[in-house]
Amino acid sequence: MSESAFSLPDDRDTVRRALVEWYEEDHRGFPWRETTDPYEILVSEVMSQQTQLERVVEAFDGFVERWPDAERLAAADRSAVVGFWSDHSLGYNNRARYLHEAAGQVMAEFDGEFPETPDELRELQGVGPYTANAVASFAFNNGNAVVDTNVKRVLHRAFDVPDDDDTFADAAAELMPAGESRTWNNAIMELGGVACTKTPACDDAECPWRAWCGAYATGDFSAPDVPTQSPFEGSRRQFRGRTVRVLGEYDELALSELGPRVRVDYTTDGEHGREWLRELLTDLEDDGLVAVDTDGETTVRLRR
């Protein structure tokens, strides 16, 4: 934390209070905002990574109903968890595996007692800096300032924080009122989610920071670059996803049965044939999502 390359308002308490009051006045009522159970919070956070929140709600309710705690998730077959993930179109099937593994870690490494600090939470599979602070905050009110794309956009626009991860972390930490990570992190992400959106809704959402906001003053609402995704249609990602979805419908499938169900132009010796499929399956196997059995005719299933 050297020179401050940004300038937060002097009357920080006023700025903070304005946001907290705005949040408490009215905000979206997601189910994970009604609980402080660290397991449920973790589930919601992992689901929310790169997936629209509206789509997470249904999946979240179904998931915690089926696997109500870490103990029962850890005891579940991975195939069931990955199958659920796929059925609910949550994307990134690896995250289902992470969650399953993390539940096992809580049981085995933490004696069934959820870790409460960001550093300990980071030890769980699939939990990075964002998720560690989010769980510590929302479950235990014990986190640091979270920095996600929403927070970056808000800080960049409002207070000219430059597009640099360390600087964002410093600025976010400096702005957060000590000991209020639960409310604060919810509030600043809500701001980014409903007011300081890509197309800003400052007045409609009655943004509480209009009086201090650089972008609101200048009209320059440019935001930090978000890396553009390669097209999904026809991508390897798409075929991985299809493979997992198909395998979720069967106990076990031979390559010749799986291939045509994954892509219509599948022909054993063609451009996208057995060779291509084997390679795809090797990756899925390395990711711990499927199991390939080469005794006799090669068959595939979701990994238990």
Place this chain on the structure above:
DNA sequence: GTCCCGACAG
């Protein structure tokens, strides 16, 4: 096409 409360492997 673009976006979405990131994390991990190489």
Place this chain on the structure above:
DNA sequence: CTGTCGGGAC
């Protein structure tokens, strides 16, 4: 530090 990981909604 860069590429990869799903898929629905707009």
